[in-house]
Amino acid sequence: MHPLRKLYxxxxxxxxxxxxxxxxxxxxxxxxxxxxxxxxxEKNHCKCAFIVTDEGGRKLGLLSRLEHALSLPxxx
Numbered sequence: 001m002h003p004l005r006k007l008y009x010x011x012x013x014x015x016x017x018x019x020x021x022x023x024x025x026x027x028x029x030x031x032x033x034x035x036x037x038x039x040x041x042e043k044n045h046c047k048c049a050f051i052v053t054d055e056g057g058r059k060l061g062l063l064s065r066l067e068h069a070l071s072l073p074x075x076x
């Protein structure tokens with residue numbers, strides 16, 4: 001690697017390492033059930049969800065409870 005490019009990359013990495021503690025990360029909240037998801041979506045004014053999975057997960061039926069919960073109206 002060219003020495004100037006290497007110096008640039010290392011400086012960039014150091015800048016990110018220094019800034020990391022100050023970045024506004026959110027702590028995720030663990031939900032105990034998929035039944036809570038429609039209420040959370042309604043509270044955050046979300047109208048749809050984007051679910052990414054593979055064919056195996058769908059064949060095993062791992063998404064059926066989530067899809068059912070999302071198809072029901074949210075109960076507040």
